[in-house]
Amino acid sequence: MKSLNIGLIGYGFMGRAHSNAFRKVRNFFPGKIQPVLKAVCGRDGVKAAEFAANWGYESVETDWRALIARKDIDLIDIAAPNNVHYEIALAAAKAGKMILCEKPLAMNPVEALAMTKAVEKAKIANMVWYNYRRIPAVTLAKQLIDEGRLGKIFHYRAKFLQDWTINAEVPQGGPGTWRLDASIAGSGVTGDLLAHCIDTALWLNGGIDSVTAMTETFVKERKHSLTGKKQKVLIDDASAFLARFSNGSLATFESTRYARGHKALYTFEINGENGSIFWDLHDLHRLQWFDHKDGGLTRGWRSIHVTDGDQPYMKNWWVPGLAIGYEHSFVHQVADFLQGVESGRPAAPTFRDGLATDYVTDAVLKSAASGRWTNVKKA
Numbered sequence: 001m002k003s004l005n006i007g008l009i010g011y012g013f014m015g016r017a018h019s020n021a022f023r024k025v026r027n028f029f030p031g032k033i034q035p036v037l038k039a040v041c042g043r044d045g046v047k048a049a050e051f052a053a054n055w056g057y058e059s060v061e062t063d064w065r066a067l068i069a070r071k072d073i074d075l076i077d078i079a080a081p082n083n084v085h086y087e088i089a090l091a092a093a094k095a096g097k098m099i100l101c102e103k104p105l106a107m108n109p110v111e112a113l114a115m116t117k118a119v120e121k122a123k124i125a126n127m128v129w130y131n132y133r134r135i136p137a138v139t140l141a142k143q144l145i146d147e148g149r150l151g152k153i154f155h156y157r158a159k160f161l162q163d164w165t166i167n168a169e170v171p172q173g174g175p176g177t178w179r180l181d182a183s184i185a186g187s188g189v190t191g192d193l194l195a196h197c198i199d200t201a202l203w204l205n206g207g208i209d210s211v212t213a214m215t216e217t218f219v220k221e222r223k224h225s226l227t228g229k230k231q232k233v234l235i236d237d238a239s240a241f242l243a244r245f246s247n248g249s250l251a252t253f254e255s256t257r258y259a260r261g262h263k264a265l266y267t268f269e270i271n272g273e274n275g276s277i278f279w280d281l282h283d284l285h286r287l288q289w290f291d292h293k294d295g296g297l298t299r300g301w302r303s304i305h306v307t308d309g310d311q312p313y314m315k316n317w318w319v320p321g322l323a324i325g326y327e328h329s330f331v332h333q334v335a336d337f338l339q340g341v342e343s344g345r346p347a348a349p350t351f352r353d354g355l356a357t358d359y360v361t362d363a364v365l366k367s368a369a370s371g372r373w374t375n376v377k378k379a
Ligand SMILES: NC(=O)c1ccc[n+]([C@@H]2O[C@H](COP(=O)([O-])OP(=O)(O)OC[C@H]3O[C@@H](n4cnc5c(N)ncnc54)[C@H](O)[C@@H]3O)[C@@H](O)[C@H]2O)c1
Pocket: 009, 010, 011, 012, 013, 014, 015, 041, 042, 043, 064, 079, 080, 081, 082, 084, 102, 103, 104, 129, 130, 131, 175, 176, 178, 192
């Protein structure tokens, strides 16, 4: 077994999700490379040390540059907010470290392109944490589409709805609420939530050619948690767009943090000539499937409980009928990444795939600003 020394940057929500995945992966997915939790990096040394003790990291750094400079680190895992992805990734690529980077890849496509070129030039393994691809029901949807079961695809429909920023007293900036500060997040729901929907869509249904979008910022000013002052809100609270895919299908995408009652309602539906698929994050181990070939009085939508050993990833977990959840998508992502390193066949989504999503979100924001249909650049 060969060791792969991990240096994690950021010990928040994703720092926990990734650490859990690195710890569990070899218990469930055997392989030749063993991730080792070598160091965690956060600006607050006390909190970083607490995190290290809880998750079993061997050491702590408070400056990501020092982490990258260490000879005993093989892989940099970027689980910090969007505004630092670029600088960290460029430095890590220069140092020849493998990189796992959280989504969205960057603040804008200019940064994302430079990051993509840097990892490709350095020939280092790279991946973006678009984890929803690896929820077994979503991976099964990909298999059904690739087998041609849906036939020609006409429609793709996705939404990602939340409700946590309706209260105007929610601040911008600072832990957790950095998502409302455009200087840290880049954009609002477009880069945060729709980026997930877009990554899944590009994977399942191919490239997007053009979009027309609208965005809205419902609460115009919020207190900044670091300055204490009311400041203009520059992120999009809600975003909706129409898209034309290269395969001729039409799509609608919608995301908001103002859909009262919805916490993380990510759904997609795909309608093809021979069948349809529907998936819902709140019921993530099920795939809804309609097959037009089904005849007779019992035809209708099937709810497939994706837990059997021949369904994606499930033979490595429990016994048929027993479901897994959100955190397992990260375990699958690490398993596939390590398999890619072992085999020399890199697992997706790579930085170039992350760039493709950033080109779509950029076109969405540009279209919302101009009110015009906007072409999407090809990654
Ligand atoms: N894949 C997903 O489903 C998913 C879900 C949530 C967040 N994300 C992405 O993950 C990233 C982190 O989000 P989060 O929810 O974990 O945020 P978080 O606020 O919970 O944690 C961010 C961490 O980064 C640290 N940090 C900030 N600036 C830093 C710096 N300069 N150096 C070192 N550490 C720094 C913070 O102290 C904190 O520990 C973002 O890019 C976000 O878009 C992805």
